[in-house]
Amino acid sequence: MISQVNRPFTEKSAPKSNPQTLLRIRHTCAHVLAMAVQTLFPETKVTIGPWTETGFYYDFDRQTPLTPDDLTQIETEMRRIINANLPIIQEVVDRSQIRAEIEQLHEPYKLEILDSIPADEPITRYFIGCADALQGVTDASLFHITADTLTQKQMGKDCWWDLCAGPHLNSTSDINPEAFALESVAGAYWRGDETKPQLQRIYGTAWETPDQLQAYLTQKEEAKRRDHRKLGQDLDLFSIQEDAGGGLVFWHPKGARMRLLIEDYWRKAHLDAGYELLYTPHIANLDLWKTSGHFDFYRENMFDPMEIEAQHYQLKPMNCPFHVLAYQSHLHSYRELPIRWAELGTVYRYERSGVLHGLMRVRGFTQDDAHIFCLPDQVADEILGVLNLTETILSDFGFTQYEVNLSTRPAKSVGTDNIWQLATDALVEALNTKGWDYITDEGGGAFYGPKIDIKIKDAIGRLWQCSTIQVDFNLPERFDMEYVAADGLRQRPIMIHRAIFGSLERFFGILTEHYAGDFPLWLAPVQVRVLPVSDDQRAYATAIAQQLKQLGYRVEVDSSGERLGKQIRTAEVEKIPVVAVIGKREVENQTLSIRTRQSGELGSLTRLELQERMQQAIENRQPI
RNA sequence: GCCGAUGUGGCUCAGUGGUAGAGCACUCGAUUCGUAAUCGAGCGGUCGCGGGUUCAAAUCCCGCCAUCGGCUCCA
Structure with a gap:
């Protein structure tokens, strides 16, 4: 949840x-x-x-x-x-x-x-x-x-x-x-x-x-200069359309390309970390939401159910019940645990019109959700694993400073003292092992379990909550989840919810503001724009671009026919990291005159030299 | 949802009762140019949507939608 x-x-x-x-x-x-x-x-x-x-x-x-x-x-x-x-x-x-x-x-x-x-x-x-x-x-x-x-x-x-x-x-x-x-x-x-x-x-x-x-x-x-709503429009990354409704995001080609890069990175990181990936539906029978308790406790944030063939269906505001259903599709042995299932799950939540805000607060968004089903004595290790994965992922996106909060049992809550103690201890143990300082929010946990929230610090010192790790004693109970223990008896697994980006939309907004639209080379929707000084170099420019494209780089040729100064200005305004100028000299010498947004003019490089430099920047996730 | 503000071509904005404007973008033409804006012409808007007042509404009134700044919410 x-x-x-x-x-x-x-x-x-x-x-x-x-x-x-x-x-x-x-x-x-x-x-x-x-x-x-x-x-x-x-x-x-x-x-x-x-x-x-x-x-x-x-x-x-x-x-x-x-x-x-x-x-x-x-x-x-x-x-x-x-x-x-x-x-x-x-x-x-x-x-x-x-x-x-x-x-x-x-x-x-x-x-x-x-x-x-x-x-x-x-x-x-x-x-x-x-x-x-x-x-x-x-x-x-x-x-x-x-x-x-x-x-x-x-x-x-x-x-x-x-x-x-x-x-x-x-x-x-x-x-x-x-x-x-x-x-x-x-x-x-x-x-x-x-x-x-x-x-x-x-x-x-x-x-x-x-x-x-x-x-x-x-x-x-x-x-204000970094505002993702402004940059999103100027750089043509995404839009929110009045005709479609507030809080519903349209990813334009450049934003979508970045999202694809983010998702690909995320999937690989998760597979490498021992997760399996799931896809689940966007709607489901309302009864499922009654069982999960969402219909009682979360209704005011849910879109109204729709009726189909005398059945009520609910647009999903969360992914967790689906993962629980998948778990329950067959009986599990304690030997299978921990099970780690992740999904880029798109959810829809009703948010009051006045609270919508760019990509930060929307009505439809995709969570990088995952659920871990494990044994009680696996909780600390699993939490530690999540903390490690979180750090890896966030730092690869340029976020290296965090504020960590631990929220403990509130007055109104489900679960025994015993299990709360066990889970809270496990969270603390994981944080200590990780060596992270944290702020304890006494009684700030959800009613269904304690949690760790991580806020990231952006380039201008603002903190944004993204990652959250929550232990849940409620859903396993409500769905009567089980595994077969070593002694043959049925036991209830512990369930951990966690998200690292939180929501892709929101994270994308934060990323945009963090980099002020100047994305590092590995994320930039267009990495290189080739600028022919005059029409005479167009063919050569196109050939170079084609070669780079085949190697997997994201490259365009400026086809405007404008003067070089104008082409450069246009590329700068669009925050394209690398421009390759091709004039008479470059054609003769088979080189490229490289100008980067971060480091200015790099002088004459061969295509191979440019590739090397780009490859290095991409691998290090740094600007070129 | 509530309070306030805003909504005019793709973008930024001018126009406050009397024939819808500018710059950029776009298209075309000329220029073939060496590191942040070449020149000229053209295309493009039933002024957020719906109702009302008026001889006449982008402009005044009412309702709705969206956006912005907040509040509230963020099981």
């Missing part, structure tokens, strides 16, 4: 500055944002405004939606508040007193937050401004945001406060007005709960210095 996980986990931005300072800057920015919004739009209710990995956000409740134009206005007001150098003062307050004050302000969300603070925790609020007025005044209620105080503010008497645990900066002017920016406005549910009111969230980013802000914005630009 391998599920697809979306979204890169952006690495904790590790600024060179003091994280404490940064945290205060961001938190105070959130307050300044809220203050600015309530100054400009007094009817707005405040909710929460935490810091994030790159900045901060604040959720507001108001009738009319905020527009991008409002953001500009809000940002201007924030700069004014910052430049006003308003002091930020913490006050420890009495619960009942602050309660009364919040009620007076008609801030229902703040009241809810107050009531959720444990009784033994101190309650603090932070004032922004109000300094003059605070002096010598004991009754802070003077400074509530009421119609009166708003008038005061318009007269320059800046004063605002928020219930908050802090910490904050000492003054608004400690925020560098050139080191923050508002980024976007979006909907967000109160307390992340769909049934609760939808609020409007303003996202911002904030740093210590303008340079850091610039670095962040540059990184954001870089991510």
Whole structure:
């Protein structure tokens, strides 16, 4: 039961500055944002405004939606508040007193937050401004945001406060007005709960210095430049067609060629690692999904069943029940175990329209799924085998840094204490043998067993979850799976689900972003483009291309008849790794003038010399 | 699904009530050229889809679809 996980986990931005300072800057920015919004739009209710990995956000409740134009206005007001150098003062307050004050302000969300603070925790609020007025005044209620105080503010008497645990900066002017920016406005549910009111969230980013802000914005630009949706279109790799429906992927010839290379590599790696390959149907009788439990537990992600000859059929959201059925086609001896069955299995899952995202989150995708059926004392070895295979495969695709998570038994789960212990120990043992550090997510496992998840780090430091290894105590039980043990008694095998790429679509998207479309030679859909300088060299160019093709290289001849400069530009724009220029000189000398995308001009090479260099790059899975 | 934005030729975008535009791509012609864009001409869009308002809709209104930024979900 391998599920697809979306979204890169952006690495904790590790600024060179003091994280404490940064945290205060961001938190105070959130307050300044809220203050600015309530100054400009007094009817707005405040909710929460935490810091994030790159900045901060604040959720507001108001009738009319905020527009991008409002953001500009809000940002201007924030700069004014910052430049006003308003002091930020913490006050420890009495619960009942602050309660009364919040009620007076008609801030229902703040009241809810107050009531959720444990009784033994101190309650603090932070004032922004109000300094003059605070002096010598004991009754802070003077400074509530009421119609009166708003008038005061318009007269320059800046004063605002928020219930908050802090910490904050000492003054608004400690925020560098050139080191923050508002980024976007979006909907967000109160307390992340769909049934609760939808609020409007303003996202911002904030740093210590303008340079850091610039670095962040540059990184954001870089991510945009690498966006697989954009590259997928520009390089003509794939498309998602409105006429066909969202989340359904069309692999174009170049993308399909790459997928073929990936699949061929994958099949060989699996056969070499002792797996057998399976093909199973895309639909099956609904009863199968009732037996597996998916119809009860996974229904909201499944397409509706279809009726054929009074039978209900279900488009498969997972491959596992099929592999179980294949296992059950005959009785197995303990001597056969472990059985390792892999399949590039295409599954269809209903995803809500709003969550679809390029190749990363789709409705139809192909998992590089496999199931291992084994004896209890084989689990650790099998997991280790999976870890080794995972490392081999991922590193061949250029991913060598991982974050590993071990998820243990959740409160609601099936299986005995004994078997959970055994499986969890086996996972830990495998990780230790492998020598991989890991983060334990206590209680984060699936209800049917513990798991290991592996996130890969891409070229710009983002983490993506791809691989997952899950022990399953549930399906063997539900399907009453058995093997015959040495003593002749029937026993239940342990089942392991695992995927290395996760989904081919998603992995392809990650790969595209990792390489920014500049794929290593072994994966490039077109490896070489031959460019004739003039029509006189066309025949020779075609002959060279033909020879290289016969040797298995992916080669094209530029037939545009354009000047060399234009042909080179076109090849560069298409990110073709190698261009072979053929002019009069090359025909005379029987050579090729080679220019590569990664290393520039290599000068004159014979065809054999080019082949050697390419072969080396392909074998090492490196750029040429 | 929810909130907001967007949808104009293959691509990037202009056009905000009055005869659909540009650049690139593509086709054709000229040029036969040496490492990131030769020149010229041409083809190509019932302006996402469906309804409505109006003498007149790419433009205003309603519904739907898709995409984008989020939320939520990711047995």
